[in-house]
Amino acid sequence: MSAIAINPVYRVVRFYEAPIGKKAIMALTGVVLFGYVVAHLVGNLQIYGDPQQINKYAALLHNPATSGLLWGARIALLLAVVMHIVASIQLWKLKNDARPVAYVKKDDAAATYASRTMMWSGPIVAAFVIFHVLHLTVGAVVPLQEIAPNEPNVRANVIAGFSNPAISAFYILAIALLCIHLYHGLWSMFQSLGFSHPRYTPKLKKGAAIFAILIAIGNCSIPVAVMVGLVK
Amino acid sequence: MKIILHIWRQRNCKDKGKMTRYEVPNVNQEMSFLEMLDVLNEDLILKNEEPVAFDHDCREGICGTCGCMVNGMAHGPLPGTTLCQLHMRHFKEGDELYLEPWRAAAFPVVKDLVVDRSAFDRIIAAGGYISVATGSAPDGNAVLVPKENAECSMDAAACIGCGACVAMCPNASAALFTGAKIAHLGLLPQGQPERDQRAIAMVAQARQELFGSCTNIGECEAVCPKEIKLEVIARMNGDFIRASLTGR
Amino acid sequence: MELNSNSPTGPIETRWERHRFNLKLVNPANKRKYNIIVVGSGLAGGSAAASLAELGYNVDCFCFQDSPRRAHSIAAQGGINAAKNYHNDGDSIYRLFYDTVKGGDFRARESNVHRLAGISLNIIDQCVAQGVPFAREYSGYLDNRSFGGAQVSRTFYARGQTGQQLLLGAYQALERQIGMGAVKMFPRTEMLDLIVVDGRARGIVTRNLITGTIESHFSDAVVLGTGGYGNVYYLSTNAKGCNATAIWRAHKRGALFANPCFTQIHPTCIPVSGEYQSKLTLMSESLRNDGRVWVPTTKRDKRVPSQIPEAERDYFLERKYPSFGNLVPRDVASRNAKAVCDEGRGVGESGLAVYLDFRDAIERLGASVIKERYGNLFDMYNRITGEDPYKEAMRIYPAMHYTMGGLWVDYNLMSNVPGLYVIGEANFSDHGANRLGASALMQGLADGYFVLPNTIGDYLASNKLEKVDSSHAAAREAESSVHAVTRKLLDAKGTRSVDSYHRELGKIMWxxxxxxxxxxxxxQALALIPPLREQYWSDVKVLGAGEELNQSLEKAGRVADFFELAELMCRDALDRNESCGGHFREEYQTPEGEAARDDENFAYAAAWGFQGVGQPPVLHKEPLTFEYVHPSQRSYK
Incomplete structure (x- = not known):
């Protein structure tokens, strides 16, 4: 067993070297990303309000006086995404190293669809996020409309984007995967950080499912509303 | 009844190995699974074919020696049951069963269905104990253990070290095994002084043995013949994180 | 040969203390210069290896299993006795000593038994400190139960897995020493011979079960903790791998084998279901606390038990032993079950079973209480038989369970071969002719944790031992004899499998x-066994090679030893013209059918010396004297 004083750098390395350390990082970055997903949804749902509301909200976010904050948040998010992805890739590699010879026949005893597909739902969601940023933030897919500099016409851009059925379909698919990803991630972050209790964990799993579904419904409602003409 | 078996045959660790088909024509439903393999082996010996090597010892579900994958499930289809306690009445005429050894980089195949699980011993040697030299113990009743702790500790201590958790885990992780020992000792007052070092040392050893990472899937819990709960893994995670953060 | 037990004399309470004081000590700085080989890693071997390493000795530990955690001690269910008197119910070291001597039917050494009873206290303390999760009261104090007919609550337990938890405690202590480099562990390595140099045990010859390599290992002392020989009977509650090879080959090198006929049959096992049966499963005898044992009054009654009316049931234990009823000792319960089956009143397919019925207990206490008490046992029964014991009576039959006999050892646990120590079930020392419930775990741990580490130093400190290596003639001879046995088994290329011979031998013995x-x-058995043994050597069929993992070859060597041991058991049983404990000779019984001991002629331990295969062994007698517990007739009427 180890001696009492350990070099702090080594301590961090040792923590991260252990799969549990990586999982803890995934859980913590997962919390950040989950927080963003919720905040993003709250922002987006303003599209159902007064036609100017969401644009006002966008203008607030893009206010040049607080651009430092915006960029800070963006960098923090980016960092969380990168760490989440790097750790997941490392763990995925570990998985392959840990079982070099596969079974001829393998069944599942308890694995949920969500838990088994984390490694697929993750990258697809990531790809979607890149597309989504290019589409609605950068404007690389279709040119974005602006009311004034630093005042994007979000409402118009959203309606224009989701009027395209292909974009809407991709969006809905990605949200569905995100929902599955979130379900497993949400309860499993507690397990990864060391919380499990026979009374609370089953409730947590249920809560995670409800939350994931609510987020999916909230997000999917927007392209649907645009396509059926509820939001014009 | 007749049972058709596809068994992984591999002469030694260097051999490539392959699945081979066998038929066992006279399987009695009162037989245990291993007795069915005994019958097959007796038959093979009379036909001058080498019997199938498989690990087993107590045949009452407690030593943890036996076990293989049966149709992709560790210890076969019955929950909470080791292979030796699985009886043939749970199968039916003509069933085709695929028997494969536990597969993990940390469990190299020795021969046929026999694997080397000494990695588990090394995880225990890294810290899965309470350091008490013989003779130095106080009276048994000097340390009180709340009944609930004793019971939860016993739940975790029931682990038989069979390796089914690793075999079934899509990541070939030893988290349930390691967590069970950390929980067993960590739930008792006697286990507190070494709790932090234990978590760090055992987790590091598991990593070194090339076991994978736990991704909270729950396959291990589902096939554990002693029905050890995922809770022990959370406990291990918590102990490890706490020890990493608070260590001086 | 004069057998010197080295037992101390004087007041029994202080014998061990005085004896320990008189033992020579090895200087702490010198301990690392001594090598000790420990064979076996169960409760006795594992605890000994760990404790010796803690003291500073260099230890090499061997087991045939893939890990030291798998030894068959793990299967013990009931509990471990200790005279703690936590319940204020009149228990004491002296009472445990008294019960054990009497329970052993006056065929054990008083000094040893008293020491065992005294050490029982330290064992519990040690195991608690190691983190064994013993059952607790709500207050956090250790819980006890009374077990196996004992009149005091002195049994400590960890659910129905006491053996497992105690073994894991010893295993973890052992792994700690392995991690620190103090013990070198050799799993999947089987001892096949003892190396005796100048009359002293100086090493062993082993076979690596994975590569087949045969190797010699050397040491200053050899400790055997290799368990009992119940698998002579083929069907027993022992693990499939349990074998007598280590003690038998030591016996062939000069160690005396004591009381081989003292075997214990356990009454509550799940009956045999067919010819393919590979082992028997024991269910804790606590079942007899609430279950009633009966058979139908008519022969070959094939009705399901619940359909048989009260008037047509014979509760034979309650009828014959009104005061103890279903709780008579193991040997009495077993023999009576056999007797009713021999009459043709046995039940089940084979007619070799009796009912153990919980109908009345469920009526009286309710199914939930029964489930709480015996739920795990009922589940086990259900898993194996597919029947529900809550609805229909269980079927049980006695099975071979434990062997009290073993290599002869003195008070220091050393055999007559200097430097060869034998501990746990492998020796003969503490249980006499019958072992009480929850005492096997106690003896294994007492020997390994507390006795051997004290006594072995005396031998090491008093003898100057020359260095021995593989060039020594004794080592070369032992190795080549091991090679020869392996060759002979592989070259027989006969017609029948090892198991078929083992089954046949088992049937003869049973x-x-x-x-x-x-x-x-x-x-008759003595006439049947030698020719079968001869046939075995020429007709056994072992496929594969010696230089690989070859499970048939492993079994073949063990069965070869069982043949020779079986003969000795029969000889010993024939020679002991009395009934005592587990050894019941039908000619020697009281008018009521109880065991009739002959203290005048047989108050001795029979220690047999090997004279060659097929040659009559030589009998040495160690007289047993009883200064404290005076022999009396056991009565359970």
Missing amino acids: EHCGMARNAEGLK
């Missing part, structure tokens, strides 16, 4: 040297 024996049957 029939003639089982629960009840008689001179005629034993002579």
